[in-house]
Amino acid sequence: MTTPRPASSRRSRTRANGDGTVYQRKDSRWEAAGYVLAPDNTRKRIHVYGTTRKEALAKLTEKIANSNRGLPVPSAQGSLAAYLTYWLENVAVHQLRENTHTRYTAVARHYLIPGLGRKKLAKLTAKDVRTWLNQLRTTCQCCTRGIDTGRDEPRCCAVGTCCSKRLSPLTLAYVHSVLKSALEHAVREEEIPRNVARNVRTGTPRPRRFEPLTADEARQILTAARGHRLHALFELALHTGLRKGELLGLRWEDLDLDRGTAAVRRTLQRTNTGGLTTLPTKTRASERRIALPARCLQSLKHHREQQQRKREAAGATWQYNGYVFTTPQGRPIDPTNLTRTFTTLLRKAGLRRIRFHDLRHSTATLLLEQGVELVVIKELLGHAHIGVTATVYAHVRLRLQRNAIDLLGHALRNPAETTSPLDDGGGPPLCAAPVR
Incomplete structure (x- = not known):
């Protein structure tokens, strides 16, 4: 004769009204059912499943808790x-x-x-x-x-x-x-x-084609920006590849000009509800510390002195927020206004029109041309995976391709062959990426 379960055990599995029911199906899965709020403000019975009783019960409890907070549970029968x-x-x-x-x-x-x-x-x-x-x-x-x-x-x-x-x-x-x-x-x-x-496969779209700046064009931009109050910003953008929001979100507390480093902790963006708002960086990898070249350190120190003079001259009208790059009144710079300033700068330099973000692409391309390791570029740009760097920025100019082909031809050449007029053997060995 089967021994009945103790009354206390049966009571421990009894659920109160409104908590739903939990039972085991014939296929060994557990099913939980209960009533929740539907989008049309009616009550509907839902079913959830789990491999254990605890899992099914947890899913049902979560849906009932959301329903009690007023969050409707969508119906698969709805549109x-x-x-x-x-x-x-x-x-x-x-x-x-x-x-x-x-x-x-x-x-x-x-x-x-x-x-x-x-x-x-x-x-x-x-x-x-x-x-x-x-x-x-x-x-x-x-x-x-x-x-x-x-x-x-x-x-x-x-x-x-x-x-x-x-x-x-x-x-x-x-x-x-x-x-x-x-x-x-x-x-x-x-x-x-x-x-x-x-x-459904849509195919992998081709990335947007663009022609990054050459070293000569980058120098033209820096020459045109000389004397501009945001000269340090454009120099920092071209030397480090920081995003627009990361540049505008920099504070003086993020810079260590003695050690020559910058901490990228936030980004400045305009949102519909909050206006100009500081937000976390794009990804966790984007929060990083980078080294600053000597030219950027000099321009940043000069920029800080100019900003201090303007702040003293403005007096109480200066709105101090701690940002490195500000408007003439001390307020943070709107990203759209920076784009307008950059377009004017391109026109002054006599260069083709590009996006501000293309400065970041140009930095990566120029670094690749100088033979910098891809992993170093990845850390500088703040990419989460090196595959992103390789996919987006691994466009190599014709000069690099020619150097690589010449390097291979030099390796495959028969030593018995006489040196050609173009290569008398007196010059240095060919390299794929000469460092300047």
Whole structure:
């Protein structure tokens, strides 16, 4: 005869009303079920699963706790538009930077919701995503989004002549990545069994082509910036490859001019809600300490003396914030205003127009041309992985290619051959990257 369980054991597994139920299935998994708040302010019963009773119970407890705090639990039977709204307002807003969240919201509003928003989350297939992406790739955005009708002078569909403005491969890949991120969270919340967007391949977009500055062009910029109140900033940008926000976020306390080092701890950005705001660096690897060359140390010391004189002359009107680079009144510099100043500087130097961020690309390229190890460049630029450095910055100029080919030809040459007129053997041996 089976011995009944003690009453105390049965009572320990009894759950109070509203806490849901937990039981073991025939397939040995554990299932927990309970009622939570739905997006339409109704109560719905949900089911979660785990390999152990404790795991299933923990998942259910977390969902009930979120529901009690007023966070609705999305339904897989609801539309993708409803889930994207829930994800952006309750999940992504706490995990992304404000500017990134703003871009994600714009992608959802302009592309995802109009194209796939009516689809049921549970019934979305890889074919749906692929068909929509193909349509997005081949459709004029002026016509689809009604951009032309809102212009003061229509020049596309409104006048019967389509301009065929289509999304670039990079934008298309970004839109796809936002959808993947949203569906990945739906998988983690066990709303859907798999992320169908991961089964769709958009291809790897080619990185933006750009022509970095040559050493002569970089010298022209520094010559044009001589005497400018931000001369030290442009010199620091070209010598260290710091990002725009990292340069503007530097404080005097981050610089050790005696030891010749700078600590990169923050970035200055403009956000919609906070205005000019200091934020953590882009990644953990971006928080770093770098060495400063002698020229930058001299210009920074001169810049500090000038700033001190202006501060004394301004008196109480000076707004001290501790930043290295400021406006004439002591306030932090808006990144957009720095871009305008840089464009004016390029025009003064008689150079082609480039982005401020291309100074960073140019620094890496010039370092590669001088034979600097890739791992050193990676540490200087603050990349998390050396693969990022190798992929983005490993474009080698024709001169480096020619030197490398000549070096190989020199190694493969038959010693019995006579020296050519171009190489009488009296010069130094060829090297792939001469250091100047």
